[in-house]
Amino acid sequence: MTGDAHDGSPERVLQALGLDLPEPPGAVGAYLPWQRLGCVVTTSFQLPWRGSALVATGLVGRDVTIEQAIAAARQCALNGLAQLRQAAGGDLKRVRLVRIDGHVGCTPGFADIPQVLDGASRLVNEVLGERGRHARTALGHVVMPLDVPVMLGFLAEVDES
Amino acid sequence: MTGDAHDGSPERVLQALGLDLPEPPGAVGAYLPWQRLGCVVTTSFQLPWRGSALVATGLVGRDVTIEQAIAAARQCALNGLAQLRQAAGGDLKRVRLVRIDGHVGCTPGFADIPQVLDGASRLVNEVLGERGRHARTALGHVVMPLDVPVMLGFLAEVDES
Amino acid sequence: MTGDAHDGSPERVLQALGLDLPEPPGAVGAYLPWQRLGCVVTTSFQLPWRGSALVATGLVGRDVTIEQAIAAARQCALNGLAQLRQAAGGDLKRVRLVRIDGHVGCTPGFADIPQVLDGASRLVNEVLGERGRHARTALGHVVMPLDVPVMLGFLAEVDES
Numbered sequence: 001m002t003g004d005a006h007d008g009s010p011e012r013v014l015q016a017l018g019l020d021l022p023e024p025p026g027a028v029g030a031y032l033p034w035q036r037l038g039c040v041v042t043t044s045f046q047l048p049w050r051g052s053a054l055v056a057t058g059l060v061g062r063d064v065t066i067e068q069a070i071a072a073a074r075q076c077a078l079n080g081l082a083q084l085r086q087a088a089g090g091d092l093k094r095v096r097l098v099r100i101d102g103h104v105g106c107t108p109g110f111a112d113i114p115q116v117l118d119g120a121s122r123l124v125n126e127v128l129g130e131r132g133r134h135a136r137t138a139l140g141h142v143v144m145p146l147d148v149p150v151m152l153g154f155l156a157e158v159d160e161s
Numbered sequence: 162m163t164g165d166a167h168d169g170s171p172e173r174v175l176q177a178l179g180l181d182l183p184e185p186p187g188a189v190g191a192y193l194p195w196q197r198l199g200c201v202v203t204t205s206f207q208l209p210w211r212g213s214a215l216v217a218t219g220l221v222g223r224d225v226t227i228e229q230a231i232a233a234a235r236q237c238a239l240n241g242l243a244q245l246r247q248a249a250g251g252d253l254k255r256v257r258l259v260r261i262d263g264h265v266g267c268t269p270g271f272a273d274i275p276q277v278l279d280g281a282s283r284l285v286n287e288v289l290g291e292r293g294r295h296a297r298t299a300l301g302h303v304v305m306p307l308d309v310p311v312m313l314g315f316l317a318e319v320d321e322s
Numbered sequence: 323m324t325g326d327a328h329d330g331s332p333e334r335v336l337q338a339l340g341l342d343l344p345e346p347p348g349a350v351g352a353y354l355p356w357q358r359l360g361c362v363v364t365t366s367f368q369l370p371w372r373g374s375a376l377v378a379t380g381l382v383g384r385d386v387t388i389e390q391a392i393a394a395a396r397q398c399a400l401n402g403l404a405q406l407r408q409a410a411g412g413d414l415k416r417v418r419l420v421r422i423d424g425h426v427g428c429t430p431g432f433a434d435i436p437q438v439l440d441g442a443s444r445l446v447n448e449v450l451g452e453r454g455r456h457a458r459t460a461l462g463h464v465v466m467p468l469d470v471p472v473m474l475g476f477l478a479e480v481d482e483s
Contacts, residue, residue, distance in 0.1 A: 029436040030443035031458035037362065037420045037479055040198065044421075044457045098198045099205075103461065106304060113306045114190040121191035135205045136192035137314055139264065140304035143428060143462035145435045153459055157198055201359065259359045260366075267465060274467045275351040282352040296366045297353035298475055300425065301465035318359055 010081075010092035010127045017126070024082040025049045028146070034083045041087040041095075041158050045103070045151040046079040048072040057147040060116060061107035064149045069104065070119035076152040077120035081127065084156050094159040096131040097124055101153035105144035113140050120152055171242075171253035171288045178287070182243040186210045189307070195244045202248040202319050206264070206312040207240040209233040218308040221277060222268035225310045230265065231280035237313040238281035242288060245317050255320040258285055260296040262314035266305035274301050281313055332403075332414035335449045346404040347371045350468070356405045363409040363417075363480050367425070367473040368401040370394035379469040382438060383429035386471045391426065392441035398474040399442035403449065406478050416481040418453040419446055423475035427466035435462050442474055 014021065027033050027044060034043040048055045060069040080100075081092065088094040102117040104110075117138050124132040144151065175182065188194050188205060195204040209216045221230040241261075242253065249255040263278040265271075278299050285293040305312065336343065349355050349366060356365040370377045382391040402422075403414065410416040424439040426432075439460050446454040466473065 027458070029440045029458065029460075030447060031422070031456055033457070035420050035455065035457040037477075042421050042457050042477070045459045098196050099203050100192070101459070108304045110304065111308070118190045125191060133193055133196065135194070135196040135203050136188070136190065137206045137262070138190075138306050139302060140306060141461060142303055142464060143430045143432065145460050145462060147433070155198075155203070259357050260364050261353070269465045271465065272469070279351045286352060294357065295353055296355070296357040296364050297349070297351065298367045298423070299351075299467050300463060301467060303464055316359075316364070 008129060013127045019078065021078055021082040021085060022050070024086050025079050034087050036087065039157050039160065041084060041156050043080055043083045043154040045153050046076045046083065047146060047148045047151055048075040049079060050075055054146065054148055056149050058149060059105050059107055059142065060149050061110040066112055066115060069116040069149050072148070072150040073116055073119035073152070074123050076150050077123045080152055080154040081124065084154060088158045092128070095128065096157040096159070097128055097134040097154065098157055099135040099137070099155040100124070102136060102138045103144070103151045104140050105142070105147070105149045106140045108142060110140060113138050116150060169290060174288045180239065182239055182246060183211070185243040185247050186240050195248050197248065200318050200321065202245060202317050204241055204244045204315040206314050207237045207244065208307060208309045208312055209236040210240060211236055215307065215309055217310050219310060220266050220268055220303065221310050222271040227273055227276060230277040230310050233309070233311040234277055234280035234313070235284050237311050238284045241313055241315040242285065245315060249319045253289070256289065257292040257318040257320070258289055258295040258315065259318055260298070260316040261285070263297060263299045264305070264312045265299070265301050266303070266308070266310045267301045269303060271301060274299050277311060330451060332449045339448070341400065343400055343404040343407060344372070346408050347401050356409050358409065361479050361482065363406060363478050365402055365405045365476040367475050368398045368405065369468060369470045369473055370397040371401060372397055376468065376470055378471050380471060381427050381429050381464065382471050383432040388434055388437060391438040391471050394470070394472040395438055395441035395474070396445050398472050399445045402474055402476040403446065406476060410480045414450070417450065418479040418481070419450055419456040419476065420479060421457040421459070421477040422446070424458060424460045425466070425473045426462050427464070427469070427471045428462045430464060432462060435460050438472060
């Protein structure tokens with residue numbers, strides 16, 4: 001990688017968006033934040049941690065607005081990108097996203113699960129470009145670990161360098 | 162592929178069942194209906210779309226009967242086969258199913274989740290034969306995206322041709 | 323494998339813990355307990371079967387205590403290890419765990435999902451050692467198939483021998 005910023009550089013996009021990838025959050029149990037399988041990386045669910053705090057807790061449609069949920073989805077995506085960057089030896093350009101598994105904590109009648117998860121999908125599409133295009137699964141839940149409104153799992157391919 | 166129908170032809174089985182694979186449904190957000198990872202294809206969740214309408218909405222055990230839910234599971238399976246056929250360049254014979262992830266929207270006391278999902282499993286077993294045999298996961302939910310009673314994810318291997 | 327017990331032997335650890343892997347439980351529908359994809363094995367969800375009975379049913383936080391749920395998670399893990407051993411031709415040393423997908427049936431306010439799933443994670447870490455280290459996903463549900471309090475899916479790599 002040369003010192004020049006260039007199109008196709010995820011880091012440059014992050015910079016242009018004023019975003020910084022955080023330290024990859026640790027696990028909340030006896031497991032790893034991510035694991036490899038050949039060139040595949042699968043992450044544990046990413047919660048909307050920002051530092052040691054969650055950016056939101058509660059159910060969308062009752063405690064959390066759609067706008068807050070979208071922001072939480074973006075935070076989960078930043079944390080996921082941080083995990084994948086670490087798994088790729090620090091180089092996001094080696095990451096190609098394959099699938100995001102999206103989970104939204106919401107009231108039973110909540111109708112906008114795809115809209116919440118698009119907060120994450122749009123961000124990764126923007127940061128990774130063509131290499132960010134992904135399949136996605138989406139589920140709603142009335143109970144979530146640590147009472148978070150959004151959780152995301154990431155499946156990606158990491159180029160050998 | 163010769164013009165002759167023959168045993169082992171998924172298309173012939175579909176024809177014999179009077180079934181037509183639909184156009185693969187599009188995504189309902191900023192993602193793709195399926196993505197590849199080497200020879201592996203993972204689909205986004207398939208909803209029971211038939212054309213632009215859902216064949217059923219609501220929870221099984223309250224708004225939707227088991228029979229309707231089984232029909233919805235079959236429709237999800239047809240849509241999934243359509244995605245996999247597209248991912249395999251139009252040739253279902255190149256598809257080997259690996260796993261179906263099944264999700265049923267139902268009342269808390271509903272006891273027949275496996276029976277609903279068997280609607281999908283039986284169909285793919287019939288259409289793909291030995292290459293349709295799959296692992297399966299099964300979950301029930303009291304809230305579902307777009308209020309569908311069934312959603313299915315597909316993981317398959319696609320032979321290079 | 324020599325006749326000598328040695329460090330790094332999963333079977334020896336099981337023996338030391340006084341644990342026996344059961345017969346791998348069968349499927350409860352028209353699917354397989356596990357399926358392969360190259361060197362990867364994905365299991366169907368493992369329920370807390372012990373023989374033909376479930377070690378617990380009901381929701382954690384209402385019908386099932388945390389201690390009972392942890393025991394159920396361990397039983398799911400034993401069943402998962404039994405599936406993976408079978409998929410590896412009977413040799414657990416050929417199994418390297420990649421991810422556990424954990425599902426807990428619980429009341430909406432239940433806060434200890436990670437603690438329940440750690441029952442499984444700790445067991446596989448102990449039995450498989452370095453080869454047991456895994457990513458993990460965790461979800462809570464108010465409805466579960468067969469009313470079980472815990473279900474686990476396993477993704478593993480199996481060495482060719």
